[in-house]
Amino acid sequence: MDFAIARKLVSEEVESLLELLAMEQEDALALQTKLRNFLPTKLATAAGELAELRRRACAKFALAPKMYFTRDALEVASSDATAAYHAERMKGLASVFDPCCGIGSDAIAIARHTEVLAADADPARVLFAKANAAVHGVRFAHFWSAEVERIAPPAEGLFLDPARREGRRRTRDPEEWSPSPTTFVDLVQRYINVAIKAAPGIEPEEIAPAGVPYEAEFLSHKRECKELVLWFGSLRRGTRRATILKDSGPITIEGDPAQLPPLVEREPEVGSFILEPDAALIRSGLLALLAAPAGLSLLDPEIAFVHGPLPKSTPFLRPFEILGISPMDTRKVRALLKKHDIGRLVVKKRGHPSDADTLRRALQSDCPGEGTLIVTRQGESHLALLVSEVMAKA
Secondary structure: OOHHHHHHHOOHHHHHHHHHHHOOOOOHHHHHHHHOOOOOHHHHHHHHHHHHHHHHHOOOOOOHHHOOOOHHHHHHOOOHHHHHHHHHHHOOOOEEEEOOOOOOHHHHHHOOOOEEEEEEOOHHHHHHHHHHHHHOOOOOEEEEEOOHHHOOOOOOEEEEOOEOEEOOEEOOOHHHOEOOHHHHHHHHHHHOEEEEEEOOOOOHHHHOOOOOOOEEEEEEEOOEEEEEEEEOHHHOOOOEEEEEEEOOEEEEEEEOHHHOOOOOEOOOOOOOEEEEEOHHHHHHOOHHHHHOOOOOEEEEOOEEEEEEOOOOOEOOEEEEEEEEEEEOOHHHHHHHHHHOOEEEEEEEEEOOOOOHHHHHHHHOOOOOEEEEEEEEEEOOEEEEEEEEEOOOOO
16 A cells, blocks of 8 residues: 555545544445545545455454454455464464564564564554554554564564565465475574464474474364464473464364375264364464364365364364265255255265256255254265254253
8 A cells, every 4th residue: 555545545534534423334435435525536545445354354353343454455454353362372472573564463462572673664654553552552562664574573473474475466375475484493493482374274394494393273263264374492382283363262282294104095874963164273274283182083084074073072073963864865855854854955065076056056955944064075976964953052
C-alpha cells in the first residue's frame, strides 16, 4: 500500500467516517461509493477496503473493528489465539526482536510479557503495526521500517515470520521467502532463542538449519492446522509437538516420530469406531503415539483415519461409530443409506478423486434421515462408511 494513503487511513478524519458508517453493514463497493462523498477517490477506495478487511478479520482478532490491515498482511498474520500462544512460550526472555512484524499481531502479543523490537520492510505495515499496538494499549513494542537482512539489534530472542510472497503471489518455495532459510543459521547462531513460523504444509527439514537442535510444533485451531513453528535454544522443549489451541488453554502432546511403532492395517467392522485425527496430529507424525496404545489400526498406510475400539476421549481424535460399510459404488452406497433411512448427508472424504459436494449430490435422496458418510481409500479401492459422531460427555 502507498505510504501516503496508509498515513491518511490512520487519521482521525478517516477513522471517524469509518466508525460512522460501520453500523450500515454495506459491502466494500457501496461503502467506497459513499466515502467518495467525503474523501478523494484513492483514499475512499482504500478506506472501503479497510472496512471490508476489518469485517473479515473479526474471525481472527477481537479488536478487528479498530485495527488496520492490508489484504496480504491479514492473510498471513497470526490470530489472537496463535499470537498469544507464541507469546506465552517466549515469556521470560528479557527482549525479543521481530524483524518481519507485518501488521504487528505477534509483536503486540509478545510485548504484553517483554520488550519487543519490531521491524518490517514495508513502511505502511509498520505504520499499521504502530496503530494496532495503540489500539491494544501496548507500550513496550518499538517499530521501525527496515529490511531484515540489514538490521540485527541486540535482543535475547527472535521471532521470525518470513515474508512468503513474491509480488502478489504467495510462494511455497522457502528459497523465495524473505529472509530465506539460507540465512536462518546465522540468525539462530546470533539470537540462540529463536522461533520461526512457517506454513503448516512445510516439512521442518526444509527450513531448519542443519545440525542445530530444534523442536517442530504444529498448531491447530478450530480443527484446522494453522502453522508450523520451529523452536530453538531455551524455547525448545522436545523434538516434535502437536498442539490444539482451545479457549480453555492449549492441549499438547510431544514425542519423536522416529521412535514410534508403525500402525498395522486392518479391515473395519460395523459396531467399531473410526477416528478422524486433528490436522496438527497428522502433520506432526505423532498419530501412533495415541493410536497404538489404544489398539487402533489404519485403513490404508497413506490415509490418516484410524479405527478400532473407542479410546479414551481426546480432542486429537474425533470418534464416529461405524453403522454400515459398503464398497464405494453408487448403487451399493445408496442401498446402504436407504436401509438406514438416510437422505441428507454430510460427506467426509480422504483419498477419493471426487470432492465432497459432488459425492453428496450423487448419493443423497428423499429419505427423511440425516447422516454422515466417510469415503476413503483402502488399498486400490475405496470404501464408504456410514457413521454417527460420538459426542464427548460433559
